[in-house]
Amino acid sequence: MAFLELEKLTKSFGAHNAVDGLTLGVEKGEFVALLGPSGCGKTTTLQMIAGFVEPTSGAIRLGGKDLLAIRPAKRGLGIVFQSYALFPHMTVAENVGFGLEMQGVGAAERRTRVGETLELVGLGAFASRFPRQMSGGQQQRVALARALVIRPQILLLDEPLSNLDAKLREGMQIELRQIQRTVGTTTILVTHDQAEAMALSDRIVVMNQGRAEQIGPPHEAYERPATPFVANFLGKTNLVDGATVRPERISFVAAGLAGTVRTRIFQGNHWLFQVDTGAGLVTVIRQNSGEAMPGEGDAVHLAWEGRA
Amino acid sequence: MRAAPYLLCVPALVLFAGVVIVPLVMTVLLSFHDWGQYKGIEPVFILKNWQEVLGDSYFHEMFARTFRIAFFVTLLAAVFGAPEAYILNRMRSPWRGIFLLVILGPLLISVVARTLGWALLFGGNSGIVNKALMGMGLISAPLPFMFTETGVVIALAHVLMPYMVLAVWASLQRLDPQVENAAVALGAGPFTVLRRIVLPQVMPGILSGAVIVFALAASAFATPSIIGGRRLKVASTLAYDEFLNTLNWPLGAAVAVLLLLALVAIVWGVNRLVERRYAQVFA
Numbered sequence: 001m002a003f004l005e006l007e008k009l010t011k012s013f014g015a016h017n018a019v020d021g022l023t024l025g026v027e028k029g030e031f032v033a034l035l036g037p038s039g040c041g042k043t044t045t046l047q048m049i050a051g052f053v054e055p056t057s058g059a060i061r062l063g064g065k066d067l068l069a070i071r072p073a074k075r076g077l078g079i080v081f082q083s084y085a086l087f088p089h090m091t092v093a094e095n096v097g098f099g100l101e102m103q104g105v106g107a108a109e110r111r112t113r114v115g116e117t118l119e120l121v122g123l124g125a126f127a128s129r130f131p132r133q134m135s136g137g138q139q140q141r142v143a144l145a146r147a148l149v150i151r152p153q154i155l156l157l158d159e160p161l162s163n164l165d166a167k168l169r170e171g172m173q174i175e176l177r178q179i180q181r182t183v184g185t186t187t188i189l190v191t192h193d194q195a196e197a198m199a200l201s202d203r204i205v206v207m208n209q210g211r212a213e214q215i216g217p218p219h220e221a222y223e224r225p226a227t228p229f230v231a232n233f234l235g236k237t238n239l240v241d242g243a244t245v246r247p248e249r250i251s252f253v254a255a256g257l258a259g260t261v262r263t264r265i266f267q268g269n270h271w272l273f274q275v276d277t278g279a280g281l282v283t284v285i286r287q288n289s290g291e292a293m294p295g296e297g298d299a300v301h302l303a304w305e306g307r308a
Numbered sequence: 309m310r311a312a313p314y315l316l317c318v319p320a321l322v323l324f325a326g327v328v329i330v331p332l333v334m335t336v337l338l339s340f341h342d343w344g345q346y347k348g349i350e351p352v353f354i355l356k357n358w359q360e361v362l363g364d365s366y367f368h369e370m371f372a373r374t375f376r377i378a379f380f381v382t383l384l385a386a387v388f389g390a391p392e393a394y395i396l397n398r399m400r401s402p403w404r405g406i407f408l409l410v411i412l413g414p415l416l417i418s419v420v421a422r423t424l425g426w427a428l429l430f431g432g433n434s435g436i437v438n439k440a441l442m443g444m445g446l447i448s449a450p451l452p453f454m455f456t457e458t459g460v461v462i463a464l465a466h467v468l469m470p471y472m473v474l475a476v477w478a479s480l481q482r483l484d485p486q487v488e489n490a491a492v493a494l495g496a497g498p499f500t501v502l503r504r505i506v507l508p509q510v511m512p513g514i515l516s517g518a519v520i521v522f523a524l525a526a527s528a529f530a531t532p533s534i535i536g537g538r539r540l541k542v543a544s545t546l547a548y549d550e551f552l553n554t555l556n557w558p559l560g561a562a563v564a565v566l567l568l569l570a571l572v573a574i575v576w577g578v579n580r581l582v583e584r585r586y587a588q589v590f591a
Contacts, residue, residue, distance in 0.1 A: 052489055072492050079493045085486035089508040098504075102495035150494065 078147030479513025
C-alpha cells in the first residue's frame with residue numbers, strides 16, 4: 001500500500017469532470033509531478049489533497065488514514081503556492097514561524113527551527129526582512145521554508161517556479177531537487193512545464209482532460225509514450241509512416257529518406273532543421289559537435305533506428 | 309513648448325483659487341474682525357474672537373463634544389463597516405453587486421431625508437426604536453435618543469458607513485486570496501486567519517476609512533442639527549448659529565477656522581502615522 005493513495009478521485013463542476021477517476025499511489029519520499037496543459041485537472045487534484053476543494057467522489061488516503069475526514073488546517077501538509085502567498089505584514093522569520101506557532105511550538109524551539117530551515121534554503125541572513133524587500137527567487141525560498149519547517153507529511157508544490165525567469169528557474173530546479181533529497185519529504189509537484197517535471201521528479205503523471213494518460217518515470221514516458229498526447233506533450237515528435245520518431249534520433253546519412261532542408265535554426269548547443277520529404281515535413285535536431293551541417297536548400301538523406 | 313503644461317493648468321488653478329482659496333482666506337481674515345450688537349462688523353485686526361473661542365469653557369465643551377461624537381462615529385463605522393466589507397468581498401455575483409448597491413444606495417438619498425427618517429425612529433417615548441427595545445424586554449423605560457449624543461452618533465454612523473465599507477473593500481481587493489489558504493494549510497483556524505492574516509493587511513484601509521469618516525463626522529451639519537437640535541450643539545451648528553442667529557460673523561468664522569485647523573492636524577497626523585507604520589510592508 002502506497003503512502004499517499006488517490007482512488008478514483010473525481011471532481012465535477014456541473015456536467016464537466018475537472019478530474020475524472022484519477023487513481024495514483026505515491027510512495028514515501030517519492031517526488032511525483034502532475035504534468036499537463038492548463039485545464040487538465042492537475043491543480044484541482046492538488047487542491048483536493050490540500051483540502052481547499054471537496055471531491056465529488058473517490059478517496060484520498062495518507063498513511064492508510066482517510067484524509068478527506070480531516071480538516072484542511074489539521075492535515076499538516078506543506079504547500080508552496082504559485083503566487084507564494086507570503087504574509088506581507090510579517091517578516092521572513094515570522095512567516096516561516098507561523099506554522100510552528102499554530103502547532104504550539106515554544107518560542108525557543110521555534111527560533112532554532114526557523115533558523116535551520118532558512119539556512120537550508122540559503123536565506124539565513126534575511127530573517128528580519130519583509131517579503132516586499134526581496135526578489136522573486138528569494139520569496140520563493142521563503143515560501144518553501146515556510147512549508148518545510150512544519151515537517152509536513154507531504155509537500156505540495158503548485159507551479160512553484162513559473163513566476164521566475166528562465167535562468168533562475170533552472171538554478172531553483174537543481175536546488176529544489178537537492179533540498180527534497182536532503183529532507184526526504186514526499187513531494188507532489190504540479191506543473192505545465194515538461195522540462196521541469198522531467199528534471200525534478202521520480203515519476204510523472206501526464207494528465208489530460210482530468211485523466212492520467214501515463215504514469216511512469218520521466219525517461220520511460222519520454223522514450224515509450226503510451227499515447228500520442230503524451231508523445232506530443234513531452235517534447236517534439238515526428239509522425240512518419242505511422243510511427244513516432246523523436247527529432248534528435250534522426251541523423252543525416254548518405255542514403256535513406258530523401259528530402260530538402262527547408263529551414264535551419266541555430267540554437268547554441270544544437271541545430272534544428274525542418275526537412276521536406278516524401279513522407280511530409282520532418283523535424284531534425286542535431287547536436288552542435290562542430291561538424292559541418294547541411295544548409296537551407298541542400299538535398300539530404302535521413303535515417304533513424306528501425307528504418308534504413 | 310515649456311509653457312504649455314502650465315497654461316493648461318491655469319483654468320483649474322483659477323477655479324481652485326476662486327472657490328477655495330479666496331473664501332478660505334476671507335474667512336480667516338473675518339475671524340480677526342470686531343463685532344458689536346449695534347455697530348456690526350468692523351474690519352480691524354483684533355484677537356478677541358480667538359481669545360474667546362480658546363479661553364471660554366463653553367467653546368471647549370462644544371469642541372470636546374464634536375470630537376467625542378466623531379470618535380464614536382468612527383469607532384462604530386469601523387466595527388460594523390469592516391466586517392461588512394469582508395462579507396461583501398466574499399459574496400459571489402450577483403449577490404455581491406446587489407448588496408453593494410444596498411450599501412451604497414443611501415448615498416443617493418439626501419442626508420436630510422435619511423436623518424429625518426432616524427428622527428421618526430427615535431422620536432419621543434413612543435418612537436419605534438424604543439417600542440421595539442421595550443417589546444424585546446431589553447429595556448424597561450424608554451431611552452432618550454433625540455437631542456442626545458447617542459442619537460447623533462447612531463444616525464451619523466449610519467450616514468457615513470458607506471465610506472468605511474468602500475475604503476476597507478478597496479484594501480480587501482488587493483489581498484491575495486491564496487494567503488488565507490496558506491494560513492489555513494499551516495494550521496490556522498478561521499478566527500486566527502481573520503485576526504492574524506486578514507485584519508493586519510486591511511488595517512491601512514480601515515485607517516484611511518476612519519480618517520474620512522472622522523473628518524466628515526466632525527464637520528457634519530445636517531444630522532447634528534436635526535437629531536441634536538439647539539440643545540446639543542457641535543462646532544458646525546455652533547458656527548451656523550453665530551452666523552445666522554447671533555449674526556456674530558467674526559466669532560462664527562473663528563469657530564469654523566478652528567474646526568478646520570483641528571481636522572487638518574488630526575488627518576495629517578494619522579496619515580503620517582500610517583505611512584511610517586506601513587511603509588515597509590505595503591508600498
